[in-house]
Amino acid sequence: MLLQFDRLGWWRWVLVGITGLTVVYLLMPILFIAALSFGASQWLIFPPPAWTTRWYGELFADPRWLESAWVSFVIACVVAVLSVVIGLAAAYGLVRGTFRGREALKAFFLTPMILPVVILAVALYALFLRVGLNGTTTGFVIAHLVVALPFAVLTITSALEGFDKAIEDAAILCGASPLEAVVRVTLPGIAHGLFSAAVFSFLASWDEVVLAIFMASPTLQTLPVKIWATLRQDLTPVIAAASTLLIGLTILLMLLVAVIRRGTRS
Amino acid sequence: MAGVTRQAAAIGGGTGLAPGRPRRLPAGPFALVVPGLLLLVVFFALPVLALLLRSVTEPEPGFANYAALIGSGTYLKIFFNTFLVSAVVTLVSLAIGFPVAWTLAILPQGVAAPIFGVLILSMWTNLLTRTYAWMVLLQRTGVINKSLIGLGLIDAPLPMVNNLTGVTIGMTYIMLPFVVLPLYGVIRRIDPAILQAAALCGASRFQALRLVLLPLVAPGMAAGALMVFVMSLGYFVTPALLGGTANMMLAELIAQFVQSLVNWGMGGAAALVLLVVTLALYALQLRLFGTAGLGGR
Incomplete structure (x- = not known):
């Protein structure tokens, strides 16, 4: 009823x-x-x-907006690739491994997701000040990788758990080397999970503000830092223009994901 | 699936090897975990521990930082405010999220799908964009004040930014999908026959809601509420922009200790308080509901 x-x-x-x-x-x-x-x-x-x-004219006339968008894009791409590669290795080890402490390790891999990001930001800021990584692209990538990795591990782990290991074994029985079996049978089988992991990792970096505020320097800032800094001065409509472009990008990304999901299902 | 098996067969045929014992990967499973593990130990666990340690070593060894944190009315007000904002946001998210999830679960797919689209769009839109939008809409001369005055509902603009109202509106906007999506799953799994049975036994709609539907949904609501509450506790951006100085929250305090005051000892102490509360609530969540609530994003 x-x-x-x-x-x-x-x-x-x-x-x-x-x-x-x-x-x-x-x-x-x-x-x-x-x-x-x-x-x-x-x-x-x-x-x-x-x-x-x-x-929009003012937005594109100011090289700092474009520059920060480019910086964000490059960092997010590097983070997405590293996150999927490291996440795939970790997820494979966690799902197929039989070593002790697997459950605890799995939980550890997900902790950056629950820890308030401001704590990580302050902690990394202290470390990076000491080793000179503050305000560098490497520093940004490391910081964003830490928050992106849990999403990759989570997504790829569930994809691997849903993939029938018997198919991989069959390939090996048919004479494929274990590596060959993984690369040519398992990876195509979990392609959907890998793609989701890449999208989530990209977004985790692209949208990230708090870590970026601490990592940024006057010469190197990401788009969210640029928006944040501008916002703190005034609510100029230039931010509305930048926001509208970002919303358009989000809609494109959603459509892309929807199309690819439909493609993998059939 | 058929494609994959065919590929496997093709590989077997191609190499022409006789089926033998399955060999292991060159690197054992544990070795595969190591790169990720190293990354998280060096750039996550150790820096966080080092920060917490500074709370008892700087400026001198002891618990003076914690005494200062608990002894000051200003800081206690920030703790109280953090809990207040998180509690209000959680309650409002549940109050809106439950009926919306319920409606989505019973609407025909064709009607529900676009609503899901809107929900996902709002969730994937840049966090700062969403916060900026609310700052613009809620300001004194903003659309909402203008329309309320235009409709004759109020005479003077309502103050809706830099206070609890602003933070609640902005943060509920962010948290709502984290309540609706899991609750939708819970409601979809309930067999409608159970509620039909309640009706046949003479239950009124209200009785069926109170005695059958709500108890079935309660665990999902509790899991969602706990998740939203924990996420809200550590929020930084939205409270900093939509809340006023009188509504400061813990995350902002930590940032301020480190960035403006360069007081690492106090920053570490405040971070420890936030960390302990977060982990305690998270442990409670795991205890009560397992890992199901995790990874709502």
Whole structure:
């Protein structure tokens, strides 16, 4: 009764109402920022007095925005690759290994996910100050890799657990070397998990603010740091323009994931 | 799957080797774990331990930092505020998340799918973008104040940023998917026949909700609530931007100790407090619900 939509009576309109309002709540910031990025009002007044692309012009005219976006992109790509490679090795060892303490090790690999990131940021900041990694690309990559790796390990572990090991054994019985079996049979079998791990790792780095605030230097900053620094001064519509581009990128990424998921399923 | 097996057969045929004993990988499974393990030990476990250690060694050995942290009204207010904001965000997320998850679970797929799309879009949108959007919408001259005045509901703009209202709106926005997605799974797994049985036995809708549906959903709600609460405790960006100085939270305090005051001892002590509370609640979660609640992202 309660789980059948047409037998809920007037209750269903309450539920539909709450859900409708929630959708509005979820969409409102995204839609308004996109609209305001084209508005002529410096103070982001809605409805805007006129429409303009001025803020996009200012965004692209300032080399620091493009530079920080490029820095973010490079770091996120390196992090995604390293995270998948190290995560795959770790997940394979954790799933197929029989050594003692596997469960504890698995839990350890996931701890960066639950630890408040500000603690890691402060701790790494202290270490990097000492070894001179602060404000370097290497420092950024290391810091982001620590928070990205748990997502890769988690995703690849569950993909490996869902993959029938008998197929890998069959390949070996048929004469493939164990490495060959992994590369040509297991990896294609868990390609979907590897792809998700890469996307999650990329996003974990691309969107990361807290670690980046501590790692950044005046000459090297990521896009979130640039947004953060600008935000602390004023709510300029240039940020709305940058945000709208980021939202567009997110939608593209979602579509890409949806298409690839559909492709692997059939 | 068929493709994979065919590939396996092809490999076997290609090498022309007789089926033999399965050999092990050149490197044992443990060796594969080592690179990741080293990374996390050197750049995660050791630096965090070193930071915590500084709380009892700087400026001089002893527990003076902790005494200062507990002895000051300012810091106690920050602890209280951290718990208050996390509790409010958790309650609001549950109050909205449960009916939404329930609705999604019973709506036809075609209607539910776009709503899921919106949920995922909001979740994947850049964190700073979301926070910036709320700063703009909630400001004195923002859209929300303007519309409320336009509708004649209020006369003067409501203060909605730099206070608890702002933080709650901004953080609930971030946490909502972490409640809705797991709860949706829990509700989908409930057999509708159980609720039909309740109806046949004469239960009213309200009785069925209170005596059947809610008890079945309660473990999922508790797991989601604990996860949101723990995540909120350590949040930095959104409270720093949407909350006022009067609403400072623990994560911001830690950052301030280190960045502006360069007081590593106090920073380490505050970090330890946050860490202990987080790990204790996390252990409780594992104890009660297993690892199911983990990895909601």
